[in-house]
Amino acid sequence: MALQDLCNFDGIFHESISTVRHVMASGKKKMCNYAAGVALSNSTSLFHFYIPVAEYLDESPIQFGQISTTQSLSRNPSQELFLSPSSLPASFPFAASQSVPLPFPMGHGTTTLAFMFQGGVLAAADTRSSCSGLVACPASQKILPIHSHMVGTTSGTSADCALWKRILSRELRLYQLRHGRRLSTSGAAKLLSHMLHPFKGTELCVAATLCGWDGGELDDRCYDHRGSETDHSEDRETTKTPKANLETTVSAPSEKVSLSKTQSSSFIKQQCSKRKIRFSGPSLFYVCSDGTRLEGTLFSVGSGSPYAYSILDQGVRWGLTVEEATSIAREAVYRATHRDAYSGNFVDVYHVTSKGWTRRTREDLKEEYYREKERKKLERERQGTTLSE
């Protein structure tokens, strides 16, 4: 609740809540009425969340950051739209004044990547945070854990990414408390995408990949379906193969899948009566502040992504072992930092499995350059001796 306490958000969204709810809520403004199964205090649905800068979308005296140039709408209608009782603040074209450029540059430029394989999801990123030519921070953290079974890679403005990840963690935690299970990666990606939607057209820049492992806790409601675990393994295989066929070759996923099934009990498909069958396993989504939300098995984001893609497209397969996958991810970031000026310094690698995420120690890529130079020198010497013979 940190952001809400900070910015006195009560004033902003209570106008937009319908009168019935308002009457109910006004009696106990800050208390959450969980007995009714629904929290009444500030949000009755996932879409009633506090956006810390919402008031500046239409109140800012100078239109900073509004980069859209539509001239048609005047400001008054858009203000009414904002306060209308809709669940999401309606996205409206901003008033047509030119934006004043900010006197300082924001942090940009990065290489992040994430891919799925049989052992879970692997995410890797460099650690350089640059501000138009100056390295603002050589050791920043671009992969942020969201909860125990999800990490997100960040690219774009560092402040935006840090804050929106924090908001996402909070909302996911609230969802978990209210519904007794973690929200799937697909749902989390949708939530993030909807949260960023009102800021479309502004200079907010967030390009994140959410890497998570879905399915885990058993509710009591779903407990009786646990007995059908064995026949679900074939179903799971069929749901997995279309995903795996997207970019990687399928190499005997069934043994690998059943192997990881014995690791934890979390592979049970939750078949609650009102819900449809949900996928359980690793999951990877790309969410961007311009509205993109994509599911996939391999993503690389940032200024260094073309270089990373060349390494990844060559080497990533479904059947990789954890060590092979880690070394490909590391290699991809290393090559990207070599060629891209805005990426560099260290490389972070995170691995998400059914047990949660683990982090590899941060590695200094400077050492890697020297090691590679040594290797090349040895090779040249060896070639020189064979040629001379």
Next chain:
Amino acid sequence: MKDYHYTGAVENRFSPYAFNGGTVLAVAGEDFAIVASDTRLSEGYSIHSRDSPKCYKLTDTTVIGCSGFHGDCLTLTKIIDARLKMYKHSNNKTMTSGAIAAMLSTILYSRRFFPYYVYNIIGGLDEEGKGAVYSFDPVGSYQRDTYKAGGSASAMLQPLLDNQIGFKNMEGVQHVPLTREKAVQLVKDVFISAAERDVYTGDALRICIITKEGTKEETIPLRKD
């Protein structure tokens, strides 16, 4: 930093920001922290004041250095002081350095689309008594460091600090932990160098040394030209 060689049509637009110069620096040691700033307040080619330090004491264990646009620096420190008081009255304890840093991040981000043009660096002691430095960008992204320079001469000072305190890019050097006396001497030398090469830095240097006994302040003269 205006361009005075106009060749075509020129549009003059009001900018709500001004750049008032100044450099801040913070270093964290084992049981101390140092926050230092110059005291020159300038705008364009003029100097408004030679005695306007940029370190502000927040609590007994935390000092913040703010450089950039002086108007925003003043407002921001007032807001932080008010929030500290509110916290003290409702929680009956002073805010720790880490908590102040987290709070400042949200304060800065609440103005994401009309930012405070301030480069902040917080220096203080954490709950265990170790030195802590938190550096911010104008919209609230922050992290904990061992040393950081911010402001107009930051690009000149940061590499020097990387080398002398972080022992980066040096081969075969023993990594000695930084003592307080050596840190203070280093800060003085570093600012003297900055005053030589940056026009917005100079006049005097204000150093705040934070230990568990409290905060001590020192003022050293720098180049006045």
